[in-house]
Amino acid sequence: MPYSRPRIAIDFDGVIHKYSNGWQNGEIYDEPIEDAFETILRLYIDGFDISIFTARTELEPIRTWWNKWYNIKFPKSEIFPIDITNIKPPAIAYVDDRGITFTNWEECYDSLSETKTEEKP
Numbered sequence: 001m002p003y004s005r006p007r008i009a010i011d012f013d014g015v016i017h018k019y020s021n022g023w024q025n026g027e028i029y030d031e032p033i034e035d036a037f038e039t040i041l042r043l044y045i046d047g048f049d050i051s052i053f054t055a056r057t058e059l060e061p062i063r064t065w066w067n068k069w070y071n072i073k074f075p076k077s078e079i080f081p082i083d084i085t086n087i088k089p090p091a092i093a094y095v096d097d098r099g100i101t102f103t104n105w106e107e108c109y110d111s112l113s114e115t116k117t118e119e120k121p
Contacts (some may be wrong), residue, residue, distance in 0.1 A: 014097035053084075
């Protein structure tokens with residue numbers, strides 16, 4: 001998908017999909033995180049292209065889940081174009097529940113060391 005506007009890449013599990021029980025054999029079992037769809041739509045309306053990125057290998061289940069919930073949230077709206085990928089896309093920002101902002105290696109190491117005991121499912 002060619003990028004014509006600034007792109008924001010948003011992680012799927014834990015940012016859009018609630019993912020409350022962690023990895024469950026690839027099943028997409030949960031509802032969206034509160035305000036995820038509304039905020040993503042606002043970003044698109046405000047002039048950003050949207051990529052949903054994932055570490056999952058199967059992308060079609062994500063598209064099916066997205067379309068289902070989009071139609072529940074906005075039943076009379078046309079679905080705006082989104083890119084769903086498992087390859088990190090070029091973007092001006094990445095939204096990820098497990099990301100660490102890099103400033104320098106010392107701070108990166110400290111942040112990673114702190115998260116060692118706070119590991120998510």
